[in-house]
Amino acid sequence: MRETAASAMATATAGTKQRLLKSLKTFWKFKYLTLLLLPPAAVIILNNYLPIFGVFIAFKNINFIDGIWGSPWTGFDNFKFFFQSGSVWRITRNTLAYSLVFMIVNTVLSVAIAIAINELRGRLWPKAYQSFLILPHFLSMVVVSYLVYAFLHPTHGFINSTVLDLFGKDPIFWYTQKEYWPYILTLVNAWKGVGIGAVIYIAAIAGIDPEYYEAAVIDGATKWQQTIHITLPTIQPIIIIFTILSMGSVFSADFGLFYQVTLDSGALYPVTDTVDTYVYRVLLRLNDIGMSSAASLIQAVLGFIMVMVTNWTVRRIDDEQALF
Amino acid sequence: MQRRKSISIVMSALALAAALLLQACSGGGGNGNPPAATNGSGGSSATSGPSSDTSASSGQELEPYEVVITYFGAPQEDDALVNEELNKYFKEKINATVKLEPIASSDFRQRTELAMNTGEKMDLIFSASWLGFFSNITKGAYVELDDLLEQYGQGIKQTLHPLYLEAPRMDGKLYAIPTNKEITQGKALTYRKDIVDKYNIPIETINNMADLEPWLELIKTNEPDFIPLYVSGGKVPFLMYETNSAFRPVGPTPNSMPMFFVDSSSSDMTVKSLVDDELVAIDKKEHELYRSYYEKGYINADSATTTTNVGDLRKQGKIWVQPTVWKPGYDEIQAAADNYQFEYISHVVEEPIVTTELATGSLFAISRTSKDPARAMMVLNDLHTDPYVVNLLVNGIEDKHYKKVGDNRIEQIPDSGYGKSALNWVIGNQLINYLRTGEPDDLYESWEKFNNEAKRFPLLGFVFDDSNVKNELTRLTSVSQEYSMIGSGAIANPSGVIDERNGKLVSAGIEKVRDELQSQIDAWLAANR
């Protein structure tokens, strides 16, 4: 009896020892790769993990006397303002809907542009187009809001004074009519982001070995078939990664777009109010970092769940493509 | 599959555990925030035990100390030079040096809040009712000043109007020293003098927006270059309540919109809210008036969205009447600001009342993290009493940044590296500043008179504590923002929209806040009457 117990123990310890040795061996085998990782990992720790203790601010009522360490815990009190706001449904729906629509629209357009640019026959023009298309990315949202205002000004805006005049229609007071804004915002967002988004895809397509195309031509493939069988599969991994990662920020929206470009017009809130603009506006004067921290935490947790779900779904289809 | 899932879970758990661990271990050490002990509430016993007793004259008994002055103003090129001169002065007087920390307006709140949250050492720190002063007190940012004022601030006590010191208080304790300037402001309609003369407009009889109507029509017909009434944004039509009733705002103002009122003509301090009948009546009447003005074309068509500064339009000569915040000397200063193109004349529509809000529009407090509050108070005292030092900080060094053109008057040297930041209303005592171009000679005398004649708002010194109604306030803010355009006149059927809005205000909890406000006011009155 004792012997078997002892030997069981012995085998158990031997087993653990063996596993330990094995993992040490693995570590040693890949030591150089791990070494490569260390400098950036150090930066990540400094920048992101050291400060992560701040997450608990969402659960406290901070006062300056006790500081962030000594202030009292308040459980989920800071989260209440968000859920009891009466606007929860609206801002969540808006944020989610816009994020998804923007993601789809911008990806489709960026990919289309990337493929098309690579097909152009000239040498100089494609470069020029590419440069022009990324220009909007460099304008800040404040400047964009001025430009949009120049378009939509009630009296001397371009649309009201020129276009509508042409068709003999009455001027529209854009900033108080909410039905147009989902389209306006999608358009502005696409205009600003599609050019720079295409850059990655262009770079990817640039890396495709031309021999693949040669072979396809020899096999008699049409342009369309080449696109589907060679180009798209190459950039597919990028699109997938991009989608998975974007899911993480699906509960936040570009603050500048929804706040500056809409001129923060109250009449438009039903369709333009998002989690970020809402939190910013109501917390502006309350200066309560517990509450703003709570709001960020909600966005982060929800985003995290979305990513995990999306990643898991992708993994079921094709394990290689998933993020992890 | 199992392994990967568990890795994810382990990671998240690790991260959270680390966070909790860090917070548990470091107790008070982590962010260097000294527990209440040292500079806590009893400001008097504060500081350097050693020598710093009474008056600050002989600097030799005092240990050297650097007083950090954090104030509201854009950093300027010659800050270092001015800092040096200030040091020479203070070193001799109280063996102290100062460190100037100007912070630009848009950064101010962010930077100071971070500093307060992380326990950074500060001494004199600027604040104001519109910078969260009162909520900072509740969070423990400042030192109590009553004793310090007695000991080291006699100069302040002598120069500041007593009403001033009633305002920055919570629970009766003083937490900041207001800047000495005009203690309140009147509201006025300011007119282009040449237009008034041309049409003989009896501005003295125009006391509310309805009175303006015939003149708006006149201007619209005869002076097409002018905008009869320029409105921009406009949460609330100008002086809606004050010109039509005796109601004055009190308590919280979600989205900077007054929602609660008391009748200042009666001694009964019953709080009414926006949804109560009397206020609704005024609301609707005035909004309909503005709407009619809009439809008649008196108000600019882009009133709901325009962001053009009325000052720019005025300089272009397009504005003949403007609702303004008024203090003595305003007309002359305005004319100077517009390069003397036009002359202005104002008619005060609402007499100046000293409210807590207005009297705390510019303050200096002493931070809890100061290691020598007594020294900070001494510096502040000098800024209130010594013209040399306050002018040095506000205007710079003589002959380098400005030229003296009179006994008490200067002319600023353009692009000199200092003086562009408007610091006169921020620092110490504006009344002992040199007069600048455009300011009438008797400016300060008229301000003193103005201050002395100002009426005291019965609830001066009352501050609302919002901790029980935070959620309601955020909801009210949200509703107010959604309807913020009706004040522009650009929305049709304002009465209907007002009803809609008020319905939402009720569901947001406006009545609960009103009742809370009422009970706090009653308590305050009982304690202070």
Added chain:
Amino acid sequence: MNRSRPIFASRRENAISPFSDALLNAAFMLLSLACLLPVVLVVVVSVTHNSSLIQNGYSFFPDRLSLIAYKSLFMDYGTIAGAYAVSIGITVLGTAASVLLMALYAYPISRADYPYRKFFTFFLFFTMLFSGGLVSKYIIYTKVLGLTDTYMSLVLPLLILPFNVFIMRTFFQTTIHPALIESSRIDGAGELLIFIRIVLPLSLPVLATMGLFSTINYWNDWFNALLFIRSADKYPLQYLMVRVINDIQFLRENVAVAAQNPQLMENLPNESLQMAMAVVGMGPILIVYPFFQKYFVKGLTVGSIKG
């Protein structure tokens, strides 16, 4: 066909028809105009006289021109030049360090045979979503790392952009064939050598792309300067520009302050000045862009690697 040196004869055969090409070109011209014209408008507004702006709004052909916006910006040329120098320095150093560090992280996690790759992927990904917030970042930077008023405080925060690391990882995964690595290993090369000699040169398009993104990121960052910089000579350019715009925003939102203290409204820059600032802030990036662009033009990749 005016190609001087055809790369592959089959490429010409594979090209789209002249008709499709013309169509596509027309489409791109329209799109480019839609992108270019607004920027041109920004430049035009920056030289439009303010009174013309007030009278007529924005126009491509303003009544009155005026260079006063630029004059007032550059009047203080000492500060501007200094700010430019700071921005350029930070951007160049930051971008170089950033691209290198990101590649160093992206490569190991792209290797299918690396056992810890899921762990490190998650390690990085977690930081994309969860952050300790501003206050704790401030504490770490100022108290623990002591970086107040240093250039490092401007470089450090933006060194690793998780999103970009993952894009890089995907690139490595798809373009670096494992067989290539294997064969180099058999030839006796160490990991570092493989990385430097083989992986990096093959990844020029993605490195250039990431370089561009990092450059834009560093150039536009003003928030870190707001938090950490105290000395006037260390301010980067964008911070100075954005601060002015924020001041305007602040006064607009705090009408009470503006009303109480009209002097604050006096020196507010008008729109033409704001546009001038946008131009000044944007200019350098546009100049630098062509430098990056040549790396993601087609045909660059050496197609000589056979299976």
